[in-house]
Amino acid sequence: MSGLLERKLLFVTGKGGVGKSSVAASLALLGSQRGKKTLACELDSKGNLAEFLEAGKISFKPRKVQPRLYVSSVDSEESLKEYLAVNLRLPVMSRLGPLARLFDFAAVAAPGVKEILTVGKPVYEVHEGNYDLVVVDATATGHVLSQLAAPRVINELVQVGLVRQQTTWMLEVLSDEAQTGVVIVTTPEEMPVNETIELAPRVEAESGVHLAAVVVNRVLPELFGRGEEEVFERLGEPSCTAAVSEAAGGDVAPIFAAAGLAVTLRRTRAEHLERLRSSVAAGVPVLYLPYLFARAHGLRSTHQMAAALGDELGY
Amino acid sequence: MDGERTGSGSVETLLAAKEILITCGAGGVGKTTVAAALATMAAVRHGGKVLVLTIDPARRLADALGLDGLGDKEKQLSPDAFRAAGVTPRGELWAAMLDTKQSWDDLVRRHAPNRRTAERILANKLYDNVTGRFVQSHEYIAMERLYQLHTDGNYDLIVVDTPPTRNALDFVEAPVRMAEFFSSRFLRILSAPYRSSVVSFASKPFLSAADRILGSQFLQDIAEFFSLFQTMAPGFVERAEAVNRVLHERRTTFAVVTTLETAPVREAEYFIDVLTTKKFHLGAVVLNKVLPSYLLDEKAARTATTLQKNADRVAADAGEGVGEVAQVSRVLTEVAESFLRFQVVAQREAEQRAELSVGPGVVATVPFFDTDIHDLAGLLRLGEQLWTP
Numbered sequence: 279m280s281g282l283l284e285r286k287l288l289f290v291t292g293k294g295g296v297g298k299s300s301v302a303a304s305l306a307l308l309g310s311q312r313g314k315k316t317l318a319c320e321l322d323s324k325g326n327l328a329e330f331l332e333a334g335k336i337s338f339k340p341r342k343v344q345p346r347l348y349v350s351s352v353d354s355e356e357s358l359k360e361y362l363a364v365n366l367r368l369p370v371m372s373r374l375g376p377l378a379r380l381f382d383f384a385a386v387a388a389p390g391v392k393e394i395l396t397v398g399k400p401v402y403e404v405h406e407g408n409y410d411l412v413v414v415d416a417t418a419t420g421h422v423l424s425q426l427a428a429p430r431v432i433n434e435l436v437q438v439g440l441v442r443q444q445t446t447w448m449l450e451v452l453s454d455e456a457q458t459g460v461v462i463v464t465t466p467e468e469m470p471v472n473e474t475i476e477l478a479p480r481v482e483a484e485s486g487v488h489l490a491a492v493v494v495n496r497v498l499p500e501l502f503g504r505g506e507e508e509v510f511e512r513l514g515e516p517s518c519t520a521a522v523s524e525a526a527g528g529d530v531a532p533i534f535a536a537a538g539l540a541v542t543l544r545r546t547r548a549e550h551l552e553r554l555r556s557s558v559a560a561g562v563p564v565l566y567l568p569y570l571f572a573r574a575h576g577l578r579s580t581h582q583m584a585a586a587l588g589d590e591l592g593y
Numbered sequence: 594m595d596g597e598r599t600g601s602g603s604v605e606t607l608l609a610a611k612e613i614l615i616t617c618g619a620g621g622v623g624k625t626t627v628a629a630a631l632a633t634m635a636a637v638r639h640g641g642k643v644l645v646l647t648i649d650p651a652r653r654l655a656d657a658l659g660l661d662g663l664g665d666k667e668k669q670l671s672p673d674a675f676r677a678a679g680v681t682p683r684g685e686l687w688a689a690m691l692d693t694k695q696s697w698d699d700l701v702r703r704h705a706p707n708r709r710t711a712e713r714i715l716a717n718k719l720y721d722n723v724t725g726r727f728v729q730s731h732e733y734i735a736m737e738r739l740y741q742l743h744t745d746g747n748y749d750l751i752v753v754d755t756p757p758t759r760n761a762l763d764f765v766e767a768p769v770r771m772a773e774f775f776s777s778r779f780l781r782i783l784s785a786p787y788r789s790s791v792v793s794f795a796s797k798p799f800l801s802a803a804d805r806i807l808g809s810q811f812l813q814d815i816a817e818f819f820s821l822f823q824t825m826a827p828g829f830v831e832r833a834e835a836v837n838r839v840l841h842e843r844r845t846t847f848a849v850v851t852t853l854e855t856a857p858v859r860e861a862e863y864f865i866d867v868l869t870t871k872k873f874h875l876g877a878v879v880l881n882k883v884l885p886s887y888l889l890d891e892k893a894a895r896t897a898t899t900l901q902k903n904a905d906r907v908a909a910d911a912g913e914g915v916g917e918v919a920q921v922s923r924v925l926t927e928v929a930e931s932f933l934r935f936q937v938v939a940q941r942e943a944e945q946r947a948e949l950s951v952g953p954g955v956v957a958t959v960p961f962f963d964t965d966i967h968d969l970a971g972l973l974r975l976g977e978q979l980w981t982p
Contacts, residue, residue, distance in 0.1 A: 294620020326856060418620060468965045501927045509916040509924045521911035528896030532887035536935050537928040546964055571934035573941060575855060
């Protein structure tokens, strides 16, 4: 299982709302804690990644926020500037206006053109050996395949030119199982599990990138051990609840109700987990992260999640 | 233009006065389920013909709506399904699932100047790529389909569940962007080399740079596609503007759906902000999956703390006949700790809720259901919670 962080490039995806960015942040944090020079990189998104690392405002240029941990945010315009500077040696600032507009068109015409620039940036970092590990907070399940498959699509459409060269080396990095993988994040709920089951087999087939792991986030704790659930049920009988209330010096009914809710929630979720486990291909590790009953989400909870991930990976 | 606020009221009165309700919100907040529940309630209570247009429902929700295996065409829920759920609806509930690809094909056939052009567009190798992943393609199609259904006039109320978008309000802006796109100068420049061998002076620098980056064959493919696509411009522009007008009409309202988790709340605030600024009618905010209020009870929290600290004594005092004292004590400790853990989350939620208070008049709250919703009875149960404050 520990192979996950031996890879150099991880794309983290998942249905909206499952905690994709927090998992990406904790994977990156764990990598840096284990001595790797790590880049956590957000692609065209809403800026959640920085929050989980309490990194303040992040930009295209990576910034060091923890020992060995760098954070950046990649958008297509900045990628284009760098791409043009590197590949065409253009005096970028003066020429960018019209070129950016042209590029907008190319992006509309074949959306893959835009994606190869944004996906291209983290791939480039790996290709150049700038980091030991690059963790990408990619787009949600609905869009991630068009992001990851873009280099392949464009490679087929464009036969010559700089873009062709770029997609060729990108495909080499992306399709190398030892270097690159996709991590799907889910929660033990119906829709996220459905989307994960649907997406898992399509990742490699459609984009050529291998599925490295499935992370189940927000797993509720098991409250009761063997025989204890029966005890809880007996305690819930009115006479018993009254006796406990008296002994505890206050009404315990809401406390029991909350535990009842926790038990049913866990049970419903266990069914979805079972469904998930039975449909994820053997050999793809499934990692579990506990629900964090935290006051707020920030670096502290990211540390907790990184520790939990470390446990799951056997560190 | 209609920037009015609803004032204090209920979802019930809101829906009685509207013809279109559009739900929006972050992914994973239960938008689709809320849309389905609202449409169900409207059909049952208000009567008339109600349609719920959904994008990608959970399998079991699709089953609940009788949508299993169904595509683009609207289908009525059988009265038997309502009878099984124990209600007699006053009206009819219809449901349809949006098929983006099919809708795009229909649109091309409608707007192309002739059949031959339509077929050439549909056969172009860039077409699939473009319609599948066009800027805001799904968003535009959802609004376009809504407009079609609305102007056909078959339904008294249409409830639309919006697709999960990368950018919050793409779908309301999609018609405008589509119109802008078709009337833009750059589209003409891009399609110029295909139309004529005389390339305008202004476009030359763009094309030579593009040529180095993309290669000329690809550029020509793009140009061909766009010059074909541009033949549809007049129809598209007119249509997009009409769609936009309907979205701003007084009979159209929006419901922002959110849970009380941090990220969805932030997105909901953004939705509310943009809807208000752009003068759409914000009808309701729906708070979904809210933890029970007893978790915020101070007295219960104190009791839980006592219970946690004195579990052994309480078990000895009150646990007779329940089980071994040690076991009862363990259970009581777990129960008390679980309460205190959930309380932290409930407090966080209460704070989020306070931050959302600057919404419209109607704020509906749906409690955390401990099971998934997979039949009409479940939708009704949720709908009841939404209907009246």
